[in-house]
Amino acid sequence: MSLRYKLKKAQTLLTALTPEERADLTRICENIQRSQEDLLANAGPAMQQCLRNCEGLCCRNARVDDIIGLWDLVYILALTPALADDMAARVEHESPFYSANCMFLKEDTGPCIFAATVRPEVCVTTFCSGDRAIQKEIRRVKREFFKIGCFFFWRRPRALFKRLSRPARRGAPSTAAPSGQSRRGQRLGADRPFRGEKHG
Numbered sequence: 212m213s214l215r216y217k218l219k220k221a222q223t224l225l226t227a228l229t230p231e232e233r234a235d236l237t238r239i240c241e242n243i244q245r246s247q248e249d250l251l252a253n254a255g256p257a258m259q260q261c262l263r264n265c266e267g268l269c270c271r272n273a274r275v276d277d278i279i280g281l282w283d284l285v286y287i288l289a290l291t292p293a294l295a296d297d298m299a300a301r302v303e304h305e306s307p308f309y310s311a312n313c314m315f316l317k318e319d320t321g322p323c324i325f326a327a328t329v330r331p332e333v334c335v336t337t338f339c340s341g342d343r344a345i346q347k348e349i350r351r352v353k354r355e356f357f358k359i360g361c362f363f364f365w366r367r368p369r370a371l372f373k374r375l376s377r378p379a380r381r382g383a384p385s386t387a388a389p390s391g392q393s394r395r396g397q398r399l400g401a402d403r404p405f406r407g408e409k410h411g
């Protein structure tokens with residue numbers, strides 16, 4: 212799957228959501244963002260290695276398609292939709308079968324165009340060294356990302372269940388007065404048989 216294809220797919224998935232589903236997904240994405248904030252706040256030595264000594268070597272000469280998945284793109288687009296056009300223009304230059312500098316580097320040198328806490332899972336959870344102290348935070352980011360996949364996996368069954376349960380609700384006894392029957396009559400239980408009336 213090329214990045215170009217994944218980006219289009221991510222946009223299609225987001226467009227198809229109902230407002231209610233969109234709100235649910237936003238909640239999941241905000242939790243991912245919080246977990247990324249936590250990770251960054253605690254990633255001192257490991258992050259210093261990336262920023263000072265290496266300056267983001269893993270963003271260069273890489274198979275970017277292997278690093279960035281569909282759920283990463285859904286996450287980024289859900290929280291920063293203003294980047295959609297820029298991202299689409301950048302993936303047009305993708306050569307999926309070759310290693311290259313990540314097309315999301317500003318001017319091909321960096322930094323990354325994505326906000327520090329709205330980045331693909333692999334980009335924030337992979338360190339060459341010094342990450343022993345932040346294993347808990349790394350696991351949390353991964354766990355939160357996993358929920359995006361679950362959300363879309365269960366989306367159709369959830370929608371189907373809602374559709375199927377709708378007629379059942381329509382068939383439930385109504386509290387409204389039947390036509391021709393006064394509200395007072397309803398309060399008195401006029402729709403129930405009178406005492407002494409024959410049943411059956």
Ligand code: SF4
Nearest residue numbers: 261265267268269339
């Ligand atoms: S994870 Fe490793 S290769 Fe990537 S930026 Fe950090 S130190 Fe460099």
Ligand code: SF4
Nearest residue numbers: 270313315316323334
């Ligand atoms: S998305 Fe950003 S952090 Fe990840 S590889 Fe590309 S430039 Fe680097």
